[in-house]
Ligand SMILES: Nc1ncnc2c1ncn2[C@@H]1O[C@H](COP(=O)(O)OP(=O)(O)OP(=O)(O)O)[C@@H](O)[C@H]1O
């Protein structure tokens with residue numbers, strides 16, 4: 001049987017809404033654009049300013065301190081390899097985009113998670129929104145984003161934030177909610193104010209869970225590198241796209257493996273940092 | 286004695302519309318019926334009693350009887366559904382947010398069953414917490430925290446984290462943290478239940494010791510009757526949310542208010558609760574050092590005794606004279622001084638019967654109860670020591 005001849009036009013409403021935003025919030029979007037492009041350029045210039053061997057040394061030290069001496073050597077070797085592919089600048093661009101996206105995600109995500117933990121109502125409202133953000137194919141929200149911003153790094157950052165922010169929000173909420181009830185009550189019994197409770201007890205107790213969220217958010221931000229390049233972002237993702245267009249297997253592999261190297265290093269180092277926080281700080285359970 | 290906490294018809298019902306349940310309880314519906322019909326849980330119903338300043342007041346009862354619910358009303362972690370709680374004559378139930386904060390910061394502190402320590406803070410940081418909240422400067426609060434850690438015997442552990450300590454030590458941190466605030470009232474919800482028996486006994490004695498020195502008003506919860514009777518000046522027994530009896534351990538032991546309590550105290554080791562004074566009697570014969578042996582013999586004959594205690598004019602205990610020695614002494618023209626036996630088993634009036642048993646077994650004579658000046662206050666017959674151990678049926 002054919003579906004009856006009923007049509008809804010939700011998509012049209014969304015379009016109208018986006019038009020409305022574009023007309024009325026232009027100064028706001030300009031502001032966002034300015035901040036993001038400045039910070040991306042800033043990071044990029046800084047990273048490129050560092051001599052390559054200093055950067056390798058830094059990577060070695062990070063790996064050594066948060067994993068093991070062997071990891072330090074391995075990670076430095078990875079980065080060295082990326083350099084030999086001729087993708088040093090692209091790597092730094094990608095790193096800058098990821099860094100800015102992650103910082104913005106934390107600035108938005110941690111307070112949102114805290115609010116969700118403190119207010120049941122807000123949590124109920126936010127949950128389906130977070131689900132949608134994670135399951136909606138990213139291309140769909142790339143369309144309105146390029147509506148507001150010129151093609152380039154910025155729409156990629158926005159799309160990355162939308163995709164990567166849910167884990168840090170969820171795990172911030174979870175971490176705070178999971179703090180042992182007796183610990184909360186003991187803080188309460190000493191006459192803590194709400195703010196003291198949050199800053200002195202709930203956040204420190206939730207820290208290791210929040211760190212796990214930051215780790216996930218960072219990984220997801222990196223995973224967006226290629227998709228971000230579809231709306232004009234520079235960096236390793238763009239190399240992958242070029243390789244696809246030219247069916248250039250060797251370029252594709254080199255750019256792809258570079259992203260994998262970055263992912264491994266970032267994952268292990270942030271996980272190592274999170275572990276540091278775990279000692280004596282985890283939600284004891 | 287002044288009243289520190291006055292609990293006035295306090296009820297606490299859990300559920301969406303707690304007040305609607307009160308009339309049903311008044312109509313005699315049971316806790317289970319109410320849960321089934323309305324989905325509300327009766328935590329505490331109509332509790333009224335006074336807690337005196339400086340006493341250890343124990344709340345005892347089986348699991349689920351409402352002990353925690355009640356004690357948590359005292360610092361308003363639970364807000365009573367109805368009723369009033371007066372602390373120093375102020376109804377704390379009516380406190381606004383600010384007054385409640387002040388009250389919690391200054392007057393009352395709580396020790397939790399599972400310690401409730403902050404795992405992200407060092408031992409010192411934990412003990413400082415209450416002072417930090419109040420805005421006490423860093424240096425001062427650190428000093429106070431260190432002093433209190435010393436009180437509970439944890440000097441040298443300041444920089445460890447709670448998870449590096451044993452259970453017993455963790456609870457000492459909990460205790461130090463509560464004491465650091467110098468509260469008038471200390472609430473302790475089964476503080477020693479999570480500890481193994483040996484550590485537990487040690488902590489009980491230490492608590493009594495600390496109480497002796499600091500004279501806090503302590504509200505202590507336990508479901509262990511031996512613990513209740515050991516440390517409680519007075520004990521409240523709860524059942525199904527109701528307070529069924531309040532009294533000293535001796536009162537409860539001697540006159541249990543109902544079968545429930547009788548059942549409860551059946552297992553108690555009476556020798557650890559009853560004290561010497563509860564079984565001592567007034568000596569019906571005494572002789573003075575100045576008296577002759579003939580007086581002593583006459584006293585014993587008149588009272589049908591085979592020995593008699595000898596005291597000086599201020600009733601200080603000197604020793605004991607037996608009938609045989611006295612009669613022999615008369616024949617040899619001796620005085621009481623010559624035949625007196627100075628080695629007598631003595632006891633303090635607050636000594637537990639448990640400790641009297643060996644004395645009663647090794648001596649042929651009654652036990653003398655004396656005060657700190659060796660003044661004779663009473664005597665305990667050996668037979669009474671043993672008969673007191675047999676639980677009384679009813680009388
Ligand atoms: N927050 C709550 N919400 C609903 N019901 C509760 C709540 N707290 C306690 N109760 C119920 O109130 C009753 C008394 O519980 P309470 O914890 O006071 O008992 P308790 O005497 O402390 O027992 P235990 O020895 O197990 O700690 C129980 O039936 C319990 O299920």
Ligand SMILES: [Mg+2]
Nearest residue numbers: 352353354474
């Ligand atoms: Mg309890």
